[in-house]
Amino acid sequence: MPDVPTSYTPPDTGHIAEDIAAGLLAIGAVKLSPEAPFTWASGWKAPIYCDNRLTLSYPALRSRITAAFCIAALELAEQPDIICGVATGGLPQAAMVAHHMGLPMNYVRPKPKGHGLQNQVEGLIEPGAKIVVIEDLVSTGGSSLKAVAALREAGMEVISLMAVFTYGFVASAQAFEDARLPFHALSNFEQLERVALKEGLISEAHRQALAAWRTSPATWGQ
Amino acid sequence: MPDVPTSYTPPDTGHIAEDIAAGLLAIGAVKLSPEAPFTWASGWKAPIYCDNRLTLSYPALRSRITAAFCIAALELAEQPDIICGVATGGLPQAAMVAHHMGLPMNYVRPKPKGHGLQNQVEGLIEPGAKIVVIEDLVSTGGSSLKAVAALREAGMEVISLMAVFTYGFVASAQAFEDARLPFHALSNFEQLERVALKEGLISEAHRQALAAWRTSPATWGQ
Numbered sequence: 001m002p003d004v005p006t007s008y009t010p011p012d013t014g015h016i017a018e019d020i021a022a023g024l025l026a027i028g029a030v031k032l033s034p035e036a037p038f039t040w041a042s043g044w045k046a047p048i049y050c051d052n053r054l055t056l057s058y059p060a061l062r063s064r065i066t067a068a069f070c071i072a073a074l075e076l077a078e079q080p081d082i083i084c085g086v087a088t089g090g091l092p093q094a095a096m097v098a099h100h101m102g103l104p105m106n107y108v109r110p111k112p113k114g115h116g117l118q119n120q121v122e123g124l125i126e127p128g129a130k131i132v133v134i135e136d137l138v139s140t141g142g143s144s145l146k147a148v149a150a151l152r153e154a155g156m157e158v159i160s161l162m163a164v165f166t167y168g169f170v171a172s173a174q175a176f177e178d179a180r181l182p183f184h185a186l187s188n189f190e191q192l193e194r195v196a197l198k199e200g201l202i203s204e205a206h207r208q209a210l211a212a213w214r215t216s217p218a219t220w221g222q
Numbered sequence: 223m224p225d226v227p228t229s230y231t232p233p234d235t236g237h238i239a240e241d242i243a244a245g246l247l248a249i250g251a252v253k254l255s256p257e258a259p260f261t262w263a264s265g266w267k268a269p270i271y272c273d274n275r276l277t278l279s280y281p282a283l284r285s286r287i288t289a290a291f292c293i294a295a296l297e298l299a300e301q302p303d304i305i306c307g308v309a310t311g312g313l314p315q316a317a318m319v320a321h322h323m324g325l326p327m328n329y330v331r332p333k334p335k336g337h338g339l340q341n342q343v344e345g346l347i348e349p350g351a352k353i354v355v356i357e358d359l360v361s362t363g364g365s366s367l368k369a370v371a372a373l374r375e376a377g378m379e380v381i382s383l384m385a386v387f388t389y390g391f392v393a394s395a396q397a398f399e400d401a402r403l404p405f406h407a408l409s410n411f412e413q414l415e416r417v418a419l420k421e422g423l424i425s426e427a428h429r430q431a432l433a434a435w436r437t438s439p440a441t442w443g444q
Binding site for chain 1: 318
């Protein structure tokens, strides 16, 4: 990168993670309710529910998320040839990141559609291409890993999986490590909890409930 | 629009439609094969197959499509409050159009997902909001109409349905009219056929096969 002056300081990603956590809380994309747990689509009970798709409705926050993805991609040691979104939640941000980086985009479904003509990977498949995969949210990491497996089967090299937010479960970190998949989340549960505590959105008792849930998310509240 | 000089000439949409048709043919997104028909996901046989998702892999064409959507939206008598993509094919362009117009985006599934937590409309629902809906492709118009019905049920006003390409079937035009749904396609079958003939991609015999198919697309080739 010859046009970057030597005084260039890498962005403070801690600050970005805090900024995005504050944004998610401000628009109501993340709801914290330790006393009346949510039931996730997986059947898990949880004191937290994230709807990152809501960020699409707020252009300023949406653009900050796009910028944060671009920063993360530009800082990779290897640069991507293609930006790939995971359907459906990852597609809007993948499109905007691809646009800002002037790169091709394609997308991948966690599983193939029922009928025959639908591809699991949509857009051009280029064996050997270096791919950054964009997700909206990581919980167990299962659907991200299925999407990455489809890209790898098609001969593409996934150099990074990126998500707006991760719950930071040990299981997902382990699964990504097992799959030798570099992972970067723009924000995460720890930052969110810190901002929520600072803003008085949760009490110390709530914090303890959240800690118990994070230790055993699959069985908590059952 | 006080900042538009009086000498402003509306864009020649015929030229845009031809430009996009040529782009779709150039990248192989539209395949014409009257002699060895394709079988569509619907079961219909057809001498043509469009994969507009392939345009996402070509940044220059992708940006021209975004620009064409923005032109079409800016020329509407009423301006939209929200840009809505139809999942999954319409999401990337909806995101880029929303970004360029500085507008909120949301998205809609043609039908609700199986499990309970999934909304048919994702992102903020604002009753009374004026919506431009973006699709990649219109054939019968059925999935677009389901998506529009979900938005209307949620209290939003769909001021225009826009698509990259339409086969231009009489049935879809009639269905949109019956639903009082203004429709604008950036390109269409007629333009595509004209460019394909000009570039020698189809013969006069092929043109006749295409004409027969267009007259009765649901039964052709069976």
